[in-house]
Each structure stands twice: as structure tokens, then as C-alpha cells.
Amino acid sequence: MFNIIKDVITKENYELVDILNKINKLWVENTLTEEQRDELVNLARTNANPNNSYAENTIQIANLWEYYQRLDIRLSKLENGQGTTEPELEEWPQYVQPTGAHDAYKAGDKVTFQSKKYICKMDGCVWNPLVYPSAWELVEE
Template identity: 50%
Template sequence: MYDIIKNVITSGSYELTDILKKIDTIWLQGALTEEQRTELIELARNSADPENSYAPLQSQIDTLYTNMTEMGKTILSLADKITKMEGGSVMPPETEEYPAWVQPTGAHDAYNTGDKMTYTDGKRYICQMDNCVWGPDAYPAGWKLAEEE
């Protein structure tokens, strides 16, 4: 069995967690010595192809983000249900009408027509165009003072 597993590992055609489980199973069945088990585990870990054994980091991050977002929605929903069951009312989260200016880093977080913000000068502005990444001092045509309404 030792030679068969070693050949599979050296061929590179395996998924790391799968081969590690098989090594342990065969060892528990008594077909491998402790030394052979240790050698095969080390060889498998050192020879593992990340494409077969690990999801790319961005894929892992995306999956975690999706799971956490869904978990957050579920928690909020359950909290609302509990509050209602206990006779309370659910208050929507407060949002500031004119939140502080945040410099956009690209189109994904740019200001759009109708967006409101309080600029660094303390004045309140309403965006007059879509995809605006400039502040009122850099591009005055993109913003209108809220007091002018």
C-alpha cells in the first residue's frame, strides 16, 4: 500500500485533504507503519497542487463575504421577529441625511445624482451628476449647496 500511495502522491493527481484521510485510514487498518504514515503525509503536503487542494484566496474571501452577508441578514431578520414577538416594534436603523464626505476610490463607490453629503468645509451638498468622484472644491459643477434649494 505504501508504494501505491507514494505513486499517487508523486503523480500529483490528488486533493490534499482526500489523500491525507486515505493515508490515515490505511494506517489505522495497519497497512502502514508510523514512519511510513509520517513520510507520506509530509510528501503529500509538500507536493500538493494548490489548484487541486485549495480554492484561490479571492474565491475564499468571496465565499466568506457572501456567507457573512447572508448570516447578517438572517440575524437581523430573527432579531426583528423576536422583538415583534415580545410586543416591541422594530425601528429601522437611523441613517444620517447628510453623511460625511468620503473620497470615492472609483466608480463602485462614486456619488450619484441626488446623493447627499457634508463636505470637509462643513457645508451640505447634493450631487448633480452620476459617477462623481470629485469634491465640490475640485468640481463645483458636480455639486449644489443644499441651502440653495
């Protein structure tokens, strides 16, 4: 089983969270040794392709609905002569799961994730700091 999973990872046609869950499941079932699990997890994180790790449609729809609501509020304010300036952006906004390449995090982006602050270290990052910790730098306060 180790060689099959390794072959899938080497071909780089997998979703990172999905493959990590499968690797851990095989490890829990004693199909993989701890050393094999560690090797596969590191290989999966190294070879991960952001284009394979987009959120499911339900998450995309929820994010679009939230975006629509914000736009509707802004439009209403503009129509009523209120607030013609852009809103001030928060320095450490909450992490939001990207839905595609268009909203993936870039190197230098700052986020708050599980009450901790992180700075993204790679372009095209669609993973949170728990799934792909080497893509994020924890900022100590």
C-alpha cells in the first residue's frame, strides 16, 4: 500500500487534505509504519499542487453569498449617499478557505487562524496552517 500511495503522490494528482487523511487512516489501521507515514506526509506536502485543493461547491457558494451580501450593503450605502470611500482593511483578517486560484493566499499575506497570527510564505497557497504548516510562519506576539 505504501508504494501505491507514494506513486499517487509522485504523479501530483491529489488533493492534499484528502491524501493526508488517507495516509493517517492507513497508519491507524496498521497498514503503514510510522516511518512510512512520516515519509508519505512529507512527500505529499512537498509535491502538493494548489490547483488540486479547491473547496467544495458548498463552501464556494457560501463564500459567494457572503461576498454578495457585502456588495449589497455597500451598494445600498452608495445609493443613499453614505460612505463613498473604500472600507479600511483589517491587518490580520480571519483565514478564509480559498475557493480557487483567484483567491489563494500570496507570500506576505497576513491572517488570523485559530486565534494565532500567520504570514503566508508561498504564492498560490490554498491550505490552512494546520494542513500545510511549512507554507505559513507563526508570528509570536
